[in-house]
Amino acid sequence: xxxxxxxxxxxxxxxxxxxxxxxxxxxxxxxxxxxxxxxxxxxxxxxxxxxxxxxxxxxxxxxxxxxxxxxxxxxxxxxxxxxxxxxxxxxxxxxxxxxxxxxxxxxxxx
Amino acid sequence: xxxxxxxxxxxxxxxxxxxxxxxxxxxxxxxxxxxxxxxxxxxxxxxxxxxxxxxxxxxxxxxxxxxxxxxxxxxxxxxxxxxxxxxxxxxxxxxxxxxxxxxxxxxxxxx
Numbered sequence: 001x002x003x004x005x006x007x008x009x010x011x012x013x014x015x016x017x018x019x020x021x022x023x024x025x026x027x028x029x030x031x032x033x034x035x036x037x038x039x040x041x042x043x044x045x046x047x048x049x050x051x052x053x054x055x056x057x058x059x060x061x062x063x064x065x066x067x068x069x070x071x072x073x074x075x076x077x078x079x080x081x082x083x084x085x086x087x088x089x090x091x092x093x094x095x096x097x098x099x100x101x102x103x104x105x106x107x108x109x110x
Numbered sequence: 111x112x113x114x115x116x117x118x119x120x121x122x123x124x125x126x127x128x129x130x131x132x133x134x135x136x137x138x139x140x141x142x143x144x145x146x147x148x149x150x151x152x153x154x155x156x157x158x159x160x161x162x163x164x165x166x167x168x169x170x171x172x173x174x175x176x177x178x179x180x181x182x183x184x185x186x187x188x189x190x191x192x193x194x195x196x197x198x199x200x201x202x203x204x205x206x207x208x209x210x211x212x213x214x215x216x217x218x219x220x221x
Contacts, residue, residue: 045212100153
C-alpha cells in the first residue's frame, strides 16, 4: 500500500522562530498533488499549502513554505516567524491515493 | 456558501444499533470521501466516490456502507455498531484530486 509517513509525532518551537515538519511519501504515480493540512483543537481540517508534483518550484504561502524533493519523495513544511495560533496538529497528504500521515503535534512556546 | 455539511455533530449508539451519517456539499464537487480519525491518529479513508453512482473502498471499509445517488450527498451507513467504530468521522469533497474541503466532523461513541 502506498503510504505517507510523518516521523515527528511532536515538535516544539519558540514564538517567532522557524520550525520544519517532515513528511515522506510513496507513490508510483508521476503526476500528483501533495498537501499540508492544519487541525487546531476545534477539529477543523484547514488547507495550509499545496504542491503540484510537476512543478519544480517550491510552493509558498506567506509564512509557510515547502521543501519538495521529488526524487527523494520528501515534502517538508517550514513555518517561519511562528505564532501562537500555529499550534495544531499538522497532516501531510498525497491526494493521489487519498492517504494522510499520522500527524505532527506542533506546540508554540511564548 | 455552506461548503461540506455533516450531521449529526455528536451521537451515542448502543452496540448493535445502526445509523446513517449524513454528508452534503454545495460546491458541485465530483469527488467525495469519508474518513475516520481515532484519538491522536491521522485520518483513515473508509470509502470514496468519484461521481454519482460510483463508490469504492478505502483503507478501512469493513462495517460501513455508502451510496452516492446525487452529486451533493454521500451518506455513510453503520450497520451493527461495534465499540471499535467509536471515532470522529469526517466527510470531505474535492474537485477531481485537488485539495479536500472538510466538514466539521461527527463524534460517534458506541457503548
